[in-house]
Amino acid sequence: MNKYLKYGLAALAGTGVLFVLLLVVASLAINPNDYKPLIVQMVKEKKQRTLTLAGDIKLAFFPKLGLDLGRASVSEFQGEKEFAAVESARLYLSWWPLLKKELVVDQVRIEGVRANLVRFKDGTTNFDDLLKKEEEDQQIKFDIDSVHVDKSALSFRDEMGGRQLAVSDIKVRTGRLANGKPTEAEADFDLQGDKPQVKAHFHVKTGLTFDTEAKRYAVKGMNLEIRGEAAGLSKLAVGLKGDVALDQGAGTLLAENLAAAVAGKKGADDIDVRLTAPKLEWAADKMATEKIELVAKVQQGDGGEMSLVASIPSIADDSRSFKAGMLNVEVSATRTGAEYKGKLSSPLNGNFKDKQFSLSALKGNLAAKDKKMPGGGMKLDFAGSAQLGLQPLSAKVDLTSRLDESNIKLKAGISPFANPHIALDLDVDRIDADRYLPAKAPQSQPEKPFDFSLLKTLDASGSVRVGSLKLYNVKASNVRLDFKAGGGQLDVSPLAASLYQGTASGAVLVNAAGPKIAARQSISGVSIGPLLKDALNKDVLEGKGSVNFDLRAEGGTVGAMKKTLQGKAGLVLRDGAVKGINIAARLREAKAQLGALKGEKTQVANVQEKTDFSELSASFNVNRGVAHNDDLSGKSPLLRVSGNGDIDIGGETLNYLARATVVGSLEGQGGRELAALKGVTVPVRVVGPFAAPKFTLDFNTLVAESVKQEVKARAVDKLQEGLKGLFR
Secondary structure, eight states, rough: OHHHHHHHHHHHHHHHHHHHHHHHHHHHHGGGGGHHHHHHHHHHHHHHHOOEEEEEOOOOOSSEEEOOOEEEEOOTTSSOEEEEESEEEEEEHHHHHTTTEEEEEEEEEEEOEEEEEEOOTTTTTTTGGGGSSSOOOOEEEEEEEEEEEEEEEEEEEETTEEEEEEEEEEEEEEEOEETTTEEEEEEEEEEEEETTEEEEEEEEEEEEETTTTTTTTEEEEEEEEEEEEETEEEEEEEEEEEEEEEETTTTTEEEEEEEEEEEETTTTEEEEEEEEEEEEEEEEEEEEEOEEEEEEEETTTTEEEEEEEEOOEEEEOOOOOOEEEEEEEEEEEEEETEEEEEEEEEEEEEETTTEEEEEEEEEEEEEEEEESSSEEEEEEEEEEEEEEEEETTEEEEEEEEEEEEEEEEEEEEEOSSSSSSEEEEEEEEEEEEEGSSSOOOTTTOOOOOOOOOOHHHOOOOEEEEEEEEEETTEEEEEEEEEEEETTTTTEEEEEEETTEEEEEEEEEETTTTEEEEEEEEEEEEEEEHHHHHHHHHHOOOOEEEEEEEEEEEESSSHHHHHOOOOOEEEEEEEEEEEEEHHHHHHHHHHHHHTTTTOOOEEOOOOEEEEEEEEEEEEEEEETTTTEEEEEEEESSSSSEEEEEEEEEEETEEEEEEEEEEEEEOOOOGHHHHGGGGGTTEEEEEEETTSSSOOEEHHHHHHHHHHHHHHHHHHHHHHHHHHHHTTTT
């Protein structure tokens, strides 16, 4: 053997033995715990945080340099409250790379990490100081064989956003972590939060490659799974797969084979949404995509089904703006006795610099067949445009549409999405709204409570104009209403229209708390008969005049609100009639049978009979659903009518006493027969339910009044004869 080689090997062996001896001596002579105060002081000076090393620091030199930190914690910045802690942290380094200024970590094992992260109301965090870049020796390289993290947790309190998140049971496993070397990584953790409500388990497994020097990062074969509850969905299952490569230096992003799926239950409904994007490419001067498709299905608990299919063709344009082909959307919905189908299409344009996107030539249609609609269905065609802005997040639409025989113009906008305000402007030439409303439920069925949950968070304003409207069988024209919604209230003012030869103007206020409704309306020149017949299907009154009311109510159903009705109302009518009884006819009959009638006579309301009036007025004080009147005044050529009583709106009953006085005679209306009853007042009591009130005439009073009138007339005659004899 060459002697130089022999000497070299001997020197190398001697050096190795000496190195081992040095390591043994160092491990025996050096106690790392002696340096605890120095380490604590360095952290205090450099980071202004208090480091607490509760456990013993263990140091190993052979076969690898090993460090076991034990239990440790660090305080908040410039404070003593705990920021983060670890139960155990161990790492092992290879000796030889250290001599070349390379950091090769054989293994990193961490257990029991916990950290309390906070974002304050001003946007700063309690870890801002830790994110500051420190000067690093660029010659130091690292190479970690594997990382294991177990039994760890993080909490995040966002005072700025008013929410809290907790990440618990964190478990991480990685392969070798080194620049430019492909590896595998896997992580599991539980996430719980309040805004939005989420309680779910996350699992992700992916191939990973990174090069910090070249600023290139890539994940391949990523598979993310989420299971739990979130966004109001139970039995949530989310999946995300694909490959993503980012070259930060070149400014390029490539995503391939992306597939996302979301499934879960919303109440009794099953929801399934799937998105596929075979390729998305972004570069400094261009962007390109292959066809992107979205498929969503909802299987409703009552057997109904809804689906949506949307697709965007491939896009190839510069990175600042693009013009895509036609965006196509198809929707369908089915349930028992109903089927809905619709389509929408438009070119898709976008500007990434301004963060604006638009559907510039929007066209679509919707057709429905529905047995619950009085019209049996509907057909809607629309065209217009829509815009979406991302900074701030906002959207607006401008549509012209035809709904069956109605022409509709709609302008609407929403901004920002975080706390949205909706602006609406709606113009309709004519519409029969009843053909789209479900039939009224039978009275035997329990009332459905009001649902004002949307109003509690709604922030909106706008104007609605309708040239001709039919709603709940009431016909109106020139309808105009302006509205504002916010703070749980809806304020409609003015609410104006022309109806039944008259005009109406007023306001309505709805408060979701309660809920409460207040309505004020002044109606003048209205023909009351057709209005009552169309609105209430009641043919009880005729005439033309004014109706005014200022009412308020509270309750969860219509019935409850009727029973809490409060306020005032009044009416003044001319040249009309009260239907159900002909008082003059009843009096004529009574006069013909004056000697035979006694007591009372009751008859059910008969719409074929009516009592005419030339003028009728009344005012009402409404309390707890009962309208009380004390000043009824009715006039006709034959009669004067006064009265008082109650109208129980909540109970839908009447208890009213009218007093009819014969004041004159009119030959064409049976006046000659009533001449003998001139000055006689007859009580007429009206009682019973709205649907079938009963009219009762008190004939005892009629007889008594008639006798008084006869005695009075004879006395006057005798007095006149006596006076004549006196002056002969």
